[in-house]
Amino acid sequence: PLGALSVVAMLLLLLVQASTGLFANDEIANAGPLYGWVGQDTSNRLTGWHGANSELLLAMFTLHIAAVGWYALGRRQGLLRAMLTGRKPAALVPAEESISNSRSWLAVLIVLGLSAALALAIWTAPEASIALF
Numbered sequence: 001p002l003g004a005l006s007v008v009a010m011l012l013l014l015l016v017q018a019s020t021g022l023f024a025n026d027e028i029a030n031a032g033p034l035y036g037w038v039g040q041d042t043s044n045r046l047t048g049w050h051g052a053n054s055e056l057l058l059a060m061f062t063l064h065i066a067a068v069g070w071y072a073l074g075r076r077q078g079l080l081r082a083m084l085t086g087r088k089p090a091a092l093v094p095a096e097e098s099i100s101n102s103r104s105w106l107a108v109l110i111v112l113g114l115s116a117a118l119a120l121a122i123w124t125a126p127e128a129s130i131a132l133f
Contacts, residue, residue, distance in 0.1 A: 003079075006064055013057045020050035034121060036128030 023038050024047040025031040035043055071077045082088040090098075 003067065006060065006067070010057070010060050010064065013053060013060060016053050017050065017057060020046045020053065023047075024050045031128065034125050036126035037121075 022032045022034040023043050025035055025040075025043050026047075027044070031043070038046070068079050068083065071079050
């Protein structure tokens with residue numbers, strides 16, 4: 001359960017990182033593709049959150065890698081293959097935790113819908129440039 005919670009936390013942090021990066025700017029010449037939708041102050045605030053969140057992401061990645069190493073070396077449970085393939089040997093999965101059916105099609109539909117919405121938002125975003133002075 002703790003490993004699953006850490007994965008959910010990392011996915012949420014990645015969502016925050018991607019979302020804030022769309023509006024971020026470097027106050028010199030570069031800005032995210034949705035910068036034109038928000039004001040300069042909001043963009044600066046989101047840029048600050050973007051930088052702080054990157055530190056949290058690095059900490060979570062480090063903690064996750066350390067936990068996988070501890071399981072591999074300390075408990076002699078190879079999780080790396082399961083993490084890469086998404087599959088675990090059936091003998092290691094209790095019957096009540098097995099997955100009887102998959103809804104991969106639903107995940108693909110959600111990703112396609114969100115991708116289309118993001119593409120539309122970027123395409124219709126107002127043109128904005130960062131003032132150099």
